[in-house]
Amino acid sequence: MSLARSFVGTSVLVASAAATITLASGSAAAEPQGCALDRGLTSATAHCDGDGAYILEVDCFGLNLAGGSPVFGAYPKSVTGFAGAARPSRDCMMPLVLGQIGIATDVRITQFPTRPGLPPNAYEYDPGRR
Numbered sequence: 001m002s003l004a005r006s007f008v009g010t011s012v013l014v015a016s017a018a019a020t021i022t023l024a025s026g027s028a029a030a031e032p033q034g035c036a037l038d039r040g041l042t043s044a045t046a047h048c049d050g051d052g053a054y055i056l057e058v059d060c061f062g063l064n065l066a067g068g069s070p071v072f073g074a075y076p077k078s079v080t081g082f083a084g085a086a087r088p089s090r091d092c093m094m095p096l097v098l099g100q101i102g103i104a105t106d107v108r109i110t111q112f113p114t115r116p117g118l119p120p121n122a123y124e125y126d127p128g129r130r
Contacts, residue, residue, distance in 0.1 A: 032083035035109045044107040045089035046081055054081050055110050060092035062102025075102070076115040 032048030081088035092102035
């Protein structure tokens with residue numbers, strides 16, 4: 001009984017240590033570093049150093065005739081950026097192209113989208129999403 005108990009106890013310790021090391025190591029995916037936002041009244045631009053991709057999300061409020069959102073109210077816009085490459089931007093004021101006249105109420109850089117998906121006609125072309 002004593003040998004079985006020590007074997008089980010040792011097995012539990014080894015499994016716990018392996019689980020702790022696995023959880024503490026995190027993911028091996030490259031992440032952008034040193035991100036900076038340049039925010040204006042109606043738009044935002046982002047830039048990150050390092051490696052990997054990131055998403056610039058802009059929450060807008062105003063008139064939106066592009067579809068996928070209420071005609072007047074809040075509407076999200078986003079674009080995928082790649083660290084070290086060009087600076088992606090989104091503008092809430094695009095009256096002639098998308099029928100949008102609004103202001104930027106919130107801006108953020110994320111690794112994963114935080115807003116629901118929209119129909120294809122609801123936002124501009126984004127080369128990082130398929």
